[in-house]
Amino acid sequence: MKNTFTSFVPCENCENGYLYIRSKKNGNHAKRCSCYTEFLKKRYSEIDLFNSGLSRSIYEYDIDTYIGVKSKHEILKVERYINNFDKIFRSAYLYMYGPNGTQKTTIAQYIGRELLRQHFSVKYVLMNEMIKNLTKEGFEEHVQNTINAYYDVDCLIIDEAFDKEKILWYKSNFQLNFLHTLLRKRIDQLNKAIIFVSNKTVSSINSNFNSSIHDLIKRNTRNTTLIFEDHYSLRNDFQAKDIWEIDV
Numbered sequence: 423m424k425n426t427f428t429s430f431v432p433c434e435n436c437e438n439g440y441l442y443i444r445s446k447k448n449g450n451h452a453k454r455c456s457c458y459t460e461f462l463k464k465r466y467s468e469i470d471l472f473n474s475g476l477s478r479s480i481y482e483y484d485i486d487t488y489i490g491v492k493s494k495h496e497i498l499k500v501e502r503y504i505n506n507f508d509k510i511f512r513s514a515y516l517y518m519y520g521p522n523g524t525q526k527t528t529i530a531q532y533i534g535r536e537l538l539r540q541h542f543s544v545k546y547v548l549m550n551e552m553i554k555n556l557t558k559e560g561f562e563e564h565v566q567n568t569i570n571a572y573y574d575v576d577c578l579i580i581d582e583a584f585d586k587e588k589i590l591w592y593k594s595n596f597q598l599n600f601l602h603t604l605l606r607k608r609i610d611q612l613n614k615a616i617i618f619v620s621n622k623t624v625s626s627i628n629s630n631f632n633s634s635i636h637d638l639i640k641r642n643t644r645n646t647t648l649i650f651e652d653h654y655s656l657r658n659d660f661q662a663k664d665i666w667e668i669d670v
Contacts, residue, residue, distance in 0.1 A: 435667045470538050475546035475579075480531040488525065490652020499648060500529055513613035514578065517643040521651030522621055529650070530579050530585070530619045542576040549580050550589040556600035572604055577616060581619040584627050584639075595632075602635055609642055 468478045503511050518526045534544040552572065558565045572578055581590045591597065608614050624643060629634035648656055 426446070429466065436490055438510055442612060453523060471535065472542045474534060474538060476531050476534050476538075476544070478511050480528070480535050483535070485529070485532055488529075488652075489654050490525075492651040493520070493649060494522070494652075496650060497529070498532060504540075507540065507542065507577075507615070512615055513643040515609065515639075516615070516617045516652065517578070517624060517639065517647040518617065518619045519623060519647060519661050520621065524650040525652065525654050526619050528555040528622075528654075530581065530617055532661075533617065534577065537577050543574070543587055544577045544579065544580040545571050545575040546581065547572070547586075549583045549585075552580060552604075553589060553597050553601055554621055556604060557597055573607065573614075574632045575610065577617065578608065579617045579619065583621040584630060586630050589591060598632060598635070601631075602638075605635065605638060607631045609638065636659040 437540050464481065467481055469480060471478055485497060485500070488494070503516065504513075518530055520526050529594070531546060534546055537544050555565050555568050556572075608616055618639070622630065624636070624647065627639055
């Protein structure tokens with residue numbers, strides 16, 4: 423039997439393995455070292471984040487870096503939501519409210535990342551984008567696939583929810599039917615989780631949208647509304663006068 427020459431290409435970052443084995447006969451074969459395995463884990467996770475509409479930067483986020491004390495107790499509820507999603511919260515509806523800059527989106531995306539790691543399906547979308555897609559239902563195949571995901575995923579995260587200043591809204595209010603149908607089907611028929619992220623209170627939905635949507639959200643988030651008050655800014659870490667004293 424003819425011998426084949428094989429060369430080993432070592433990993434430059436660790437000492438316990440090789441990136442791959444090169445063989446003249448059989449081509450390249452992966453032999454994963456620990457850092458290469460970690461690289462692949464991160465790459466696949468980033469692909470999952472992208473496909474779910476989540477930011478790649480959330481991969482590195484550590485909830486222990488949450489800034490502030492006013493809403494620290496809400497972070498404990500977030501952890502409980504994640505840890506008990508399958509048992510308790512898989513059909514629950516979370517309403518995350520707070521002014522702009524209070525880390526709501528970061529926390530919501532963190533929830534999405536953690537649910538992905540538990541192998542649940544997640545879709546993150548801005549309400550304006552979601553409504554635009556819903557009004558195109560049946561016209562474009564890729565849009566229809568996106569709409570199907572709104573219904574099918576285990577957890578739908580809707581950011582900038584119920585803020586008409588951030589939604590292209592027509593005077594005829596014809597989009598209301600599309601929005602109402604989606605929310606009611608997920609809540610009343612499919613019993614699948616929704617996370618609303620908003621700088622508008624639940625009570626304001628009545629005046630900005632309509633009473634039926636307001637009643638639907640109020641009824642299903644009565645005990646699952648989280649209020650975020652801690653603003654993320656330099657002033658949380660430094661006094662303004664200290665900025666000029668930082669050694670750069």
